[in-house]
Structure formats: C-alpha cells, structure tokens
Amino acid sequence: MTTIDLTQVRGLFFEESFENLDVMESSLLDLEIETFNEELINNIFRAAHSIKGGAGIFHLDDIVTFAHNAETLLDEVREGKHDINQVLIDLLLRVGDILRIMLTASKDEVEYDTQEMQICQEALKKALIESVENIEEIPTVESESVEESVENFVEDIEQTSKEWHIEFKPELPILKTGNDPINLFRELQELGELEIIANTDAMPDFADLEPQLCYLSWNLVLNTTADRADIEEVFEWIIDECELNITESVLENSEPKVESQEESEPVLEIIEETPEVETSATEEKTTVSEDTTYTEKVTISEDTTEPVHEEDVVNKQLHTQSGTNSIRVGIDKIDNLINIVGELVITQSMLDQIGENFAHSDIIHLRDGLSQLERNTRELQENVMRIRMLPISVSFNRFPRLVHDLSTQLGKKVELILSGEHTELDKTVLEKMSDPLVHLVRNSLDHGIESPEQRKQVGKPEVGQLHLNAFHQSGNIVIQISDDGAGFDVERIRAKAVQKGWITQEEKITEEQLYEFIFQPGFSTSEEVSDLSGRGVGMDVVRRNIRALGGSIEVKSETGKGSKFSIRLPLTLAILDGQLVRVGNDIFVLPLLSIMESLRVQTKLVNSFTGTVEIYKLRDDYIPILRLYKLFDIENTTTKLEQGLLVIAEGDGQKIGLFVDELLSQQQIVIKNLENNYKKVQGVSGATILGDGNVALILDITGLIQLFRNQTKSPPHLPLGTIRYE
Amino acid sequence: MNSDINDDIANKYLTFVLATEEYAIDILRVQEIKGWSKVTQIPNTPSYICGVINLRGTIVPIVDLRLRFNLDYQEYGSMTVVVVVNVISPNSKERIMGVVVDGVSDVYDVTETEIKPPPDFGSVISTEFVDGLATVSDKMVIVLDIDKLLNSDELAIIDGLSQG
Numbered sequence: 001m002t003t004i005d006l007t008q009v010r011g012l013f014f015e016e017s018f019e020n021l022d023v024m025e026s027s028l029l030d031l032e033i034e035t036f037n038e039e040l041i042n043n044i045f046r047a048a049h050s051i052k053g054g055a056g057i058f059h060l061d062d063i064v065t066f067a068h069n070a071e072t073l074l075d076e077v078r079e080g081k082h083d084i085n086q087v088l089i090d091l092l093l094r095v096g097d098i099l100r101i102m103l104t105a106s107k108d109e110v111e112y113d114t115q116e117m118q119i120c121q122e123a124l125k126k127a128l129i130e131s132v133e134n135i136e137e138i139p140t141v142e143s144e145s146v147e148e149s150v151e152n153f154v155e156d157i158e159q160t161s162k163e164w165h166i167e168f169k170p171e172l173p174i175l176k177t178g179n180d181p182i183n184l185f186r187e188l189q190e191l192g193e194l195e196i197i198a199n200t201d202a203m204p205d206f207a208d209l210e211p212q213l214c215y216l217s218w219n220l221v222l223n224t225t226a227d228r229a230d231i232e233e234v235f236e237w238i239i240d241e242c243e244l245n246i247t248e249s250v251l252e253n254s255e256p257k258v259e260s261q262e263e264s265e266p267v268l269e270i271i272e273e274t275p276e277v278e279t280s281a282t283e284e285k286t287t288v289s290e291d292t293t294y295t296e297k298v299t300i301s302e303d304t305t306e307p308v309h310e311e312d313v314v315n316k317q318l319h320t321q322s323g324t325n326s327i328r329v330g331i332d333k334i335d336n337l338i339n340i341v342g343e344l345v346i347t348q349s350m351l352d353q354i355g356e357n358f359a360h361s362d363i364i365h366l367r368d369g370l371s372q373l374e375r376n377t378r379e380l381q382e383n384v385m386r387i388r389m390l391p392i393s394v395s396f397n398r399f400p401r402l403v404h405d406l407s408t409q410l411g412k413k414v415e416l417i418l419s420g421e422h423t424e425l426d427k428t429v430l431e432k433m434s435d436p437l438v439h440l441v442r443n444s445l446d447h448g449i450e451s452p453e454q455r456k457q458v459g460k461p462e463v464g465q466l467h468l469n470a471f472h473q474s475g476n477i478v479i480q481i482s483d484d485g486a487g488f489d490v491e492r493i494r495a496k497a498v499q500k501g502w503i504t505q506e507e508k509i510t511e512e513q514l515y516e517f518i519f520q521p522g523f524s525t526s527e528e529v530s531d532l533s534g535r536g537v538g539m540d541v542v543r544r545n546i547r548a549l550g551g552s553i554e555v556k557s558e559t560g561k562g563s564k565f566s567i568r569l570p571l572t573l574a575i576l577d578g579q580l581v582r583v584g585n586d587i588f589v590l591p592l593l594s595i596m597e598s599l600r601v602q603t604k605l606v607n608s609f610t611g612t613v614e615i616y617k618l619r620d621d622y623i624p625i626l627r628l629y630k631l632f633d634i635e636n637t638t639t640k641l642e643q644g645l646l647v648i649a650e651g652d653g654q655k656i657g658l659f660v661d662e663l664l665s666q667q668q669i670v671i672k673n674l675e676n677n678y679k680k681v682q683g684v685s686g687a688t689i690l691g692d693g694n695v696a697l698i699l700d701i702t703g704l705i706q707l708f709r710n711q712t713k714s715p716p717h718l719p720l721g722t723i724r725y726e
Numbered sequence: 727m728n729s730d731i732n733d734d735i736a737n738k739y740l741t742f743v744l745a746t747e748e749y750a751i752d753i754l755r756v757q758e759i760k761g762w763s764k765v766t767q768i769p770n771t772p773s774y775i776c777g778v779i780n781l782r783g784t785i786v787p788i789v790d791l792r793l794r795f796n797l798d799y800q801e802y803g804s805m806t807v808v809v810v811v812n813v814i815s816p817n818s819k820e821r822i823m824g825v826v827v828d829g830v831s832d833v834y835d836v837t838e839t840e841i842k843p844p845p846d847f848g849s850v851i852s853t854e855f856v857d858g859l860a861t862v863s864d865k866m867v868i869v870l871d872i873d874k875l876l877n878s879d880e881l882a883i884i885d886g887l888s889q890g
Binding site: 586631632633634672673674676677678679681682683684687689693694695696697707 | 764765766767768769770771777778779780783784785786787821822823881882
C-alpha cells in the first residue's frame with residue numbers, strides 16, 4: 001500500500017475531534033443532573049471512541065492510548081460497573097481537557113506538557129483497577145500497560161500469554177470503505193507478537209484483476225496477553241465486512257477452543273469515520289460523503305442545525321492548507337442563496353428584454369425591473385452575510401463547564417441561565433468575543449456572587465444566579481451578563497480611583513462615572529490577586545476588544561442586588577455605517593460609531609497648547625484639533641478653521657477633533673481590505689468603493705490619534721474626559 | 727525551469743517602454759492591461775505609490791515605475807498604461823498590483839538560455855530587480871523580476887505591523 005496523503009482529512013479530523021470533545025463535555029455536565037442516562041453515556045463513549053479511531057489513523061499514538069483508557073472506563077460505566085458520581089465526572093472532564101490539549105498540540109505540531117496527561121492517565125488506570133474486585137477480568141488495563149510501562153508488567157505478560165489464531169477474510173470491496181487491513185495488523189501488533197500469513201488463493205488472473213478490490217485473506221497468529229474482546233475490538237470497525245474467525249490455541253491455559261462472531265454494537269455506525277483516503281478520485285468522493293453521514297449522526301444530539309460538508313467536496317484544496325478556517329453552513333441557507341440567485345437571473349433577463357427594444361413607454365417596466373434588482377441584491381447580500389453567522393450558543397456552550405469548575409473552586413453555588421442562544425452573529429465577532437465573555441463571567445463569579453453563607457445572611461437564596469442573554473436590538477446584537485450578587489462596591493471603586501490619582505477625595509462624580517473607572521488600565525478592587533481575576537488587566541482589555549469590533553460595553557449595578565454588563569455589537573464586520581467627509585478633493589469615511597458630534601469652529605475657543613497642538617474648548621472638555629489635510633498632506637483644502645467643520649470623534653477613550661472641509665452623506669459601506677493587495681496603513685482601517693466606483697479610505701480614529709501624536713513629537717497629555725458609550 | 731527540456735522552450739514575455747528602455751515581464755504574470763483611471767491616494771506613502779483603484783471590486787495599489795526607478799515624472803493622461811500583474815510575496819501570498827508604464831510594446835518568445843546576466847551598471851534601475859538581459863529582434867530588453875521589484879522597500883509586507 002502506498003502511503004496516502006492524509007493532510008487533506010487531517011484538518012477535518014481535528015475539527016471533528018474538537019466537536020466530539022464538546023459533545024463529551026456537555027453530556028458530562030448534563031450527566032451531573034441526571035445521574036444515569038444511558039443516552040448521555042453512549043454519547044460520551046462514542047465521542048471518545050471516534051477520537052481514538054481518528055487519532056489511530058494519523059498515528060497519534062499517545063492520544064490513542066489515552067483515549068483508549070478513557071474509553072475502557074466509559075465502557076465499564078456503560079455496563080454499570082462504576083457508579084456515576086462527582087469524582088468520576090470530574091475525572092472524565094479532565095480527560096476531555098487533556099485530550100483537547102493533546103489534540104491542539106498535535107494540530108499545531110508542537111509539544112505539550114505530558115506531566116498532567118500522565119497524572120490523569122494514572123488516575124484513569126486507578127479508577128479502572130479499583131473496580132477490579134467486582135470484575136473477574138482486567139485485561140484491557142494490562143494490555144494498555146504493555147505500551148505504557150513494559151518493565152512493570154513483563155512478568156504478567158509471560159504468565160498469561162496466549163496464542164490466538166485469527167482467520168481474516170475481508171470482503172472484496174473492503175478498501176473502498178476506506179479500511180486498510182494493514183492498519184488492523186499494526187493495531188494487532190501492538191497487542192503482542194504477530195505473525196501474518198497472506199493467502200493469495202483467491203487472486204484472479206491478472207487480466208481479471210480489479211485493482212480496487214482486495215482479494216487477499218490472512219491467517220494471523222498472535223501471541224498476546226490480551227483476551228478475545230481486545231482482538232475483536234481491533235476488528236470492530238469492519239466486522240460486518242469480513243469473515244472473522246478467532247480461535248485460541250492453548251499455551252499455559254487450557255481453555256476450550258471457542259468460535260466467535262459476536263454481534264456488533266451500535267458503535268459500528270461510526271465505521272466510516274475518518275476513513276483513509278485512497279488515491280483515486282472516485283474513492284475520495286465516497287469517503288467525503290461518508291463523512292457527512294457520520295457527522296450528521298453524531299451531532300444530532302447536540303445541534304439542531306445540520307452540518308454540511310458540501311464545501312469540502314467542491315473545494316478540496318482547501319483542506320490541503322492546514323489551518324484553513326472553515327465554517328459549517330446549514331443546507332437551508334445554501335438553498336436560500338440558490339433561490340435568490342435564481343431570481344436574480346430572472347430579473348437580469350427581464351432587464352435584458354427591456355433593453356433590447358427600448359421605447360420610452362417602457363420606462364415604467366425599467367423602473368420595476370430596477371427595483372426588483374435592488375431587492376434581489378439586498379436579499380443576496382443579507383443571505384451571504386448570514387452564511388458567516390453562527391448561533392451564539394457556540395460561545396455560550398463553554399460556560400456551563402466554566403461555571404461548574406469555578407463555582408467548585410470558589411465554594412459558591414451558582415446557577416447558570418442561558419437564553420437567546422440562537423441569536424446569530426458573525427463568526428469573527430463571535431470568536432473575538434469569547435475571551436471578553438469568559439472574563440466577564442469570571443468576574444461575576446469571583447466578585448459578584450457572594451458565598452452561600454453571605455447570601456444567607458442578607459436573605460438571598462443560597463444559589464446565586466448568573467444570566468447570559470443575547471438578543472437583537474435595532475441592527476445590533478446585545479449580549480448581557482447579569483448576576484444577582486453584591487453589585488459593585490462604590491466606595492471601594494472610589495477609594496481606588498483616589499488612590500490612583502484619577503479623582504481627588506472631594507471630587508463629586510456620579511455612579512456612572514465611577515463605573516467608568518473599572519475600565520481603566522491598572523484598576524482592580526480585589527485586594528488579593530487571585531487566579532481568577534484581580535490583576536487589573538481585565539476590564540480595559542475587555543473594552544478594547546469590544547471596541548475593536550466596533551461595539552460598546554455598558555455597566556449597571558445596584559449594591560446588594562447585582563450587576564449587569566451589556567455588550568452591544570454590530571451584526572457583522574463586513575458592513576459599517578459610515579459618514580463620508582471631504583478633505584480637499586479626497587473623500588474619507590469615518591465610522592459613524594466613533595463620531596460623537598460635528599460642529600462649526602468658533603475661533604475664540606481655539607487655544608494653542610505647548611505651541612504644537614491646537615486645543616478646542618468644547619463645553620467642559622479640551623479637545624485637540626487634528627487637521628486631516630496636514631496629517632495626510634492634502635492640497636487645495638480649507639485651511640481656516642472657521643470655514644471647515646470639526647468632527648469630534650473618539651478612539652480608545654480619547655477624543656479628538658478632526659478638521660475636515662465638509663460632511664457628505666451617511667451611508668452603509670462595504671469594508672474592503674487594503675492589506676490583501678497592499679499592506680496596512682496607519683490611520684486607515686480599510687477602504688470602500690463609493691457609488692461612483694472610486695475608492696475611499698476608511699479612517700481609524702485610534703490609529704489617527706497615534707499618528708498625530710508621533711507627528712507632534714511631544715505627546716500631548718490629553719485630559720481624561722467623561723466618556724460616553726455609543 | 728532547471729531541466730534541459732525547459733531550457734529550449736520559449737517563454738512569452740510582455741515588454742513595455744519606460745523612458746528609452748524596454749523592459750520585459752513574464753506574460754503569465756500579467757492579468758490585464760488597462761488605461762489610466764483616477765486613483766485614491768494613500769496618505770504618507772512614497773511618491774511612486776500612486777494610490778489605489780477599484781478593479782471590479784478589488785482594491786488594487788498602483789505603482790509608478792518611472793518614479794520607482796527615479797526617472798522624471800510624466801503627467802498621467804489618456805495614453806498612460808497600467809499593467810495589472812500578479813505578484814507573489816516571499817510568504818507565497820499572491821497580490822494584485824498595477825504598474826504605470828509609458829506604453830506596452832510587444833510580446834516576445836524568449837528561451838531561458840537567451841537570458842544573460844546583466845552587467846552591474848548601466849541600467850537606470852538597480853540590478854537586484856533584473857533577471858537578466860535578452861536580445862530579441864536586434865533589440866535589447868531588460869527582463870524584470872517582478873516579484874522582487876514589487877516586494878521591495880515600501881511594498882514589502884510587514885506582518886501585523888503598520889509602518890508609520
């Protein structure tokens with residue numbers, strides 16, 4: 001057999017494995033509530049089994065070994081040999097974590113810390129052995145140990161070594177299902193000493209030989225400590241597609257010969273999972289389609305949207321580049337697109353017809369056609385955007401685990417309520433939001449919700465509530481994280497702000513302004529820096545991340561009642577509400593979100609500051625004026641402040657007055673990447689194409705401020721103003 | 727292109743004129759040739775980067791080769807020609823760029839063996855961007871290494887960093 005390039009399916013394997021881990025985790029957490037639910041246990045078992053099987057194909061031996069131990073334990077759980085208790089669940093959760101670490105490391109082809117894996121491995125074995133008293137046989141443990149620590153078990157092997165005769169005759173089309181006998185033999189070899197005799201009797205004449213069929217059968221002699229179940233397990237995936245005859249010949253033991261052909265388990269459904277890819281193109285196709293059936297089967301329990309792998313078939317080269325981001329799209333979304341494109345074609349032909357023999361009387365039809373075209377385009381745009389949309393549950397689903405772990409660690413009782421999980425948002429936004437969300441949830445658990453004793457004292461139920469909610473609101477996505485804990489300690493925030501020198505002892509500021517301080521770098525009210533939070537590097541980063549996505553964060557708190565963070569995010573990153581401004585002959589786009597107001601300059605309010613920067617006094621604020629034409633070296637512009645306009649914009653908490661010639665229209669603009677063909681330009685976040693086909697640059701306020709600072713050399717110390725959200 | 731067989735197979739080159747010299751680039755790299763259209767300037771870039779244009783929805787930077795090679799500036803007009811090329815960066819990323827030239831001249835077959843290494847002086851451009859010299863129909867053309875040229879200096883990709 002030639003070695004086959006498995007890199008194509010490699011990415012798929014990791015993707016599926018991570019999905020399987022998610023299934024495992026959520027099932028485990030559910031198991032906590034319903035103590036013995038066979039369906040859940042089967043889910044977990046299947047997930048572990050699939051990971052093991054897949055890892056085997058890619059020769060990720062450590063993962064195979066580790067997953068195998070877990071699988072063995074799960075198998076015993078399934079058979080009711082172990083009680084399902086907190087210890088077991090915690091152990092299995094840890095197994096999941098470690099598998100994730102191992103898989104991530106293999107995916108990125110880096111080393112990982114094996115120590116934790118070994119500890120967990122030991123724990124697993126211990127869990128298996130502890131139940132030894134109840135069970136007569138412990139073969140799997142031993143067989144595993146053969147690989148793990150041969151020296152300890154050498155005697156064992158010699159004591160119980162048996163010789164097995166295996167007649168293995170696969171069905172002719174075995175290779176087409178992606179199974180390769182050589183892998184089975186390799187696996188058998190791991191069990192012990194293996195002798196393979198190939199039987200070529202069934203080989204036809206060369207002329208009749210079908211190269212894709214397997215005419216061979218094999219007689220195998222295996223010397224091993226493993227018992228029948230282990231050997232059968234090797235063949236488990238293809239038991240339906242071969243004749244298998246396992247007999248035991250006596251060495252030390254004198255068991256009678258037994259013929260075996262045990263009926264397969266439902267696990268066999270997963271046979272086709274991560275199949276080996278044969279070189280011929282037709283076979284590749286079959287494997288991919290089998291993959292689809294597999295994923296659908298497994299994911300049914302966790303996700304209602306059907307995963308589709310169409311794109312894999314269409315665009316196979318995508319796989320060859322490892323690390324290519326892919327997205328699973330529901331078939332309904334694709335169907336929708338096809339419908340719309342169909343309508344678009346109809347509209348186009350209609351317009352074509354009108355254009356052919358155009359008379360003035362046709363102008364009404366032309367208008368109709370154009371408005372239809374407009375509708376089609378808009379629908380098409382919306383639907384294409386929707387492809388990138390994922391339900392927020394993808395992100396929310398990690399929280400049950402997080403809350404479970406943290407509340408145990410902190411000795412708090414917390415009930416997590418998730419709602420609006422089906423709210424969809426852009427994949428990129430979702431990915432970038434998950435760290436900030438984790439941080440906020442941690443904060444709520446650590447600082448917000450009190451210990452059960454404290455809660456009892458103030459007359460609240462012992463179990464605290466943490467509520468994660470997501471919903472649409474006027475073209476935005478709002479994510480709320482609220483708890484019924486203690487709320488913010490206003491006095492402590494105040495004290496800290498005074499200590500940091502942000503305000504003076506006497507200064508009177510509102511609560512809202514006080515809350516603003518928690519977003520300042522270096523702020524932390526937590527007296528002790530804990531593992532969870534309190535390092536003071538949190539909230540400012542959270543806000544920066546959210547702002548980078550064009551969103552905002554707002555906080556409400558009531559002492560003793562709890563606090564609530566509301567994050568407002570744009571639906572997508574590809575479209576932006578922009579304000580067009582003119583400087584000289586150039587048109588620039590400012591993100592509407594960053595603009596606070598625009599005004600005519602009153603010259604008497606302009607002051608010079610250290611000779612380099614002009615400062616505009618706007619009500620109680622002093623705002624530096626940035627003359628865009630100067631910064632960008634644009635000619636033919638208004639240079640007199642009173643003749644132009646000042647756009648007050650905010651970037652990263654700093655306000656700045658951008659001096660422009662005039663404001664043009666506001667419109668939705670499609671963001672085009674400048675880096676694709678050029679590179680990043682400071683002060684510019686991208687470009688867009690205007691209605692007349694010309695390119696306009698989208699300005700990035702934060703970058704502009706930095707650029708401005710560098711140009712003015714002496715960095716102006718800008719006063720910290722009251723900062724508005726929006 | 728190192729095998730013996732390929733040595734004798736002629737590659738097609740597109741030549742264009744810049745001042746008095748004729749330059750050649752691999753025709754497979756040429757995506758299209760178009761007339762001059764209005765560019766949007768990018769602030770704080772060297773003068774040889776004219777700006778960006780909208781090429782059917784893609785933002786494409788335009789480089790003036792005259793200015794790149796320190797030749798005299800020539801007013802852009804209806805006769806100005808932009809050659810749109812595919813450039814492969816060292817990180818094997820493909821970029822589309824436009825180069826402004828005085829005019830396109832011809833398409834020649836040049837075999838690998840016909841391209842001779844350039845002398846170290848005498849050309850208006852730095853020899854690091856030159857693949858070699860070739861003589862076609864009694865004319866000398868300068869074969870440009872478009873990848874080196876359009877990945878140099880200001881055009882180089884600097885990952886994740888914005889250069890002020």
